[in-house]
Amino acid sequence: MRGLSKRFGTFTAVDDLTFEVAPGRVTGFLGPNGAGKTTTLRMLLGLITPTAGEALIGGRRYADLPRPMTTVGAALEATGFHPGRTGRNHLRVLAATHGIPDSRVDELLELVGIPAAARKKAGGYSMGMRQRLGLAAALLGDPDVLLLDEPANGLDPEGIRWMRGFMRHLAAEQGKTVLVSSHLLGEVEQTVEDVVIIANGRLVRRGTMDELHGEPAVLARTADPGALGHALEQAGLQVELAPDQGEGALRVHTGDLAAVGDVALAAGQPVHELRPLRTDLERLFLELTESPEHRNRNRSTGTEAA
């Protein structure tokens, strides 16, 4: 994305966005509802035209890709299926128009875990089944780049686990570039390696997950923070009082809860609360999603973002 912008009338949905997505990695494209994620993905796919700037895949605009289906696959909204057609037929029609054999369709249905359901009409599919069918459609041409818009929507916990593993597999073992959008940090936190955060159509932060998380810290609450703090320092841990966390709170600069608990026990200091503190990324995301300025921007027509 280079200086990418999109205006709808007077409303700016995407505002001078510049970032790259690395191959062989899963990148989370995060932002509150209405931040402009889907609009950006639609521009990448040539579905809408940028007002300014460009969105390129492997250095080319979608329209200039010689074989788009083998370059990029996308699952944008799991709604575009003809309700009267079976999932399998849907994929077969798509495959036929691109010279892809039926055997690939069955292979993919197996891979996304809906081989039986695919013989039923798509109109009766659950959201989760539609997500899986959409993913199969995106993978038909075995593309190098995958764009997935909120793929966990409608999946049950087991489905979400499966989707996470699958995305990691596609990137790590097959070297694919996976860009996955979400408005929930927790949903992608365990899956993605790189993060791009947008709000109000603008880039807020980008980096690796580790960079954005910052240093881990633990909150320990006790009756005598002075004594516990001393014991923790003796054990080589960096520690400070944390009045912002309430009475008796210490912030310990480690991610190791057990180490803090062990020191407290050895020092005979009772611990009343022990938990990881929010990382920089979690705090930033919470700020973005909770601030009215970033959430549910109303368009000039008064329509609220979904």
Ligand SMILES: Nc1ncnc2c1ncn2[C@@H]1O[C@H](COP(=O)(O)OP(=O)(O)OP(=O)(O)O)[C@@H](O)[C@H]1O
């Ligand atoms: N065709 C359109 N005409 C007018 N406004 C639009 C159009 N498409 C999107 N918008 C507006 O642009 C903003 C960004 O929408 P977009 O769907 O890209 O956000 P998003 O980050 O994908 O959010 P969500 O997680 O809710 O899908 C929203 O306020 C939306 O209402």
